[in-house]
Amino acid sequence: MSNLDQGEFTLRVGDGIGAFTPEEWSQLSGTSSGAPGYNPFLSHAFLSALEDSGCVDRKSGWLPQFLRLEDATGTVIGAVPCYLKGHSQGEYVFDHGWADAFERSGGRYYPKLQASIPFTPATGPRLLVHRDWDGPAVRAALANGLRQLTGQLGVSSAHSTFVNTDDLPAFNEAGFLHRIDQQFHFFNEGYATYDDFLDSLAARKRKALKRERREALADGIVIDRLTGSDLTKPVWDDFFTFYTDTGNRKWGRPYLNREFYRLIGERMPGDIVLMMARRGGRYIAGAINFIGSDRLFGRHWGCIEDHRFLHFEVCYHQAIDFAIERKLRVVEAGAQGEHKLARGYLPVTTHSVHYIAHEGLRRAVAGFLEHERNDVAMMSDVLNEHAPFKKSDC
Secondary structure (H helix, E strand, O other): OEEEEEOOEEEEEEOOHHHOOHHHHOOEOOOOOOOOOOOHHHOHHHHHHHHHOOOOOOOOOEEEOEEEEEOOOOOEEEEEOOEEEOOOOOOOOOOHHHHHHHHHOOOOOOOEEEEOOOOOOOOEOOOEEEOOOOHHHHHHHHHHHHHHHHHHHOOOEEEEEOEOHHHHHHHHHOOOEEEEEEEEEEEOOOOOOHHHHHHOEOHHHHHHHHHHHHHHOOOOOEEEEEEHHHOOHHHHHHHHHHHHHHHHHHOOOOOOOHHHHHHHHHHOHHHEEEEEEEEOOEEEEEEEEEEOOOEEEEEEEEEOOOOOOHHHHHHHHHHHHHHHHHOOOEEEEEEOOHHHHHHOOEEEEEEEEEEEOOHHHHHHHHHHHHHHHHHHHHHHHHHHHOOOEOOOOO
16 A cells, blocks of 8 residues: 555555445445435445456456545545556546547547446546545645555556546546536436426326336236345346346457446445346346435446336336335436436536646647537537426416
């Protein structure tokens, strides 16, 4: 474990989540199940499952380089999940064009640093702060430490994706460039039932969703919601079949392996709900969701039979049902997908930050991002105009 100079603090670079005990990690923002702001992707269980299953390691191109910030007593007061990467796969914020331009001009873009959760386009803290410490001071030390590590390793850049807004000022002060993008989230406005949600929609949209849900289940399909002890080995076997089918078609090869699902099923079963579609006595499709303190995170989907509207039912409508029943405030349904708008998911701005060491590349990226931010903001305004909700009389 190497050290970086951070004045009154000590900043060390560890080789992954193993540089922290579970007790140390659980004191940091967003990491502890049951605590306010809990994000399951930041849990020790999730991050250790990625490493222990071999989904994240040198061979996969995600080499852990976690930052560990300590006070004078050696107590952990902050951390950054961070990886040294030899590619840009599994990030969902695309910088392939930057890499291509830099390398065509004679530079070397890879390796780079990536402060994010692998394969997970879900917003959360990236500069993790001990719950008893001053947030701005710790975040500033961590953001500067990430920039310092970029120089120490001699890499081209450092990136942090799906950053929450609390972290942005520290990254900005440390010289990171700000990028925005867009996802679609459902917001639970205190609905008691799904019908209450439907009542908030324009009549034509409400009718369309009712018909869509009926047709999705028309072939004798039943949806089971499985969590906790329901997550048995046969269930995971079925879901992994669905996941690999989609992964093979979408990415060329799936990012996650069967061992990863076994480990999260053992280590965090109460934070997971599988929406599984059953027909004729067997499961034919499914989607995995992770449960946070106030939101549901939809992730992977797959199927072995194609049925009209079944994807929308399993991934979006069932997630809304679950969020309303559990009184969760938000459903984050993953990356991209303007088709989510018609199903009650609204456009939301997501944030990433990028430190580019080379001045020429930095200037070029800064100019690109200025134009991109304007385009994303304009598109968000247009999409909001087409939201399915009743129009206000005001």
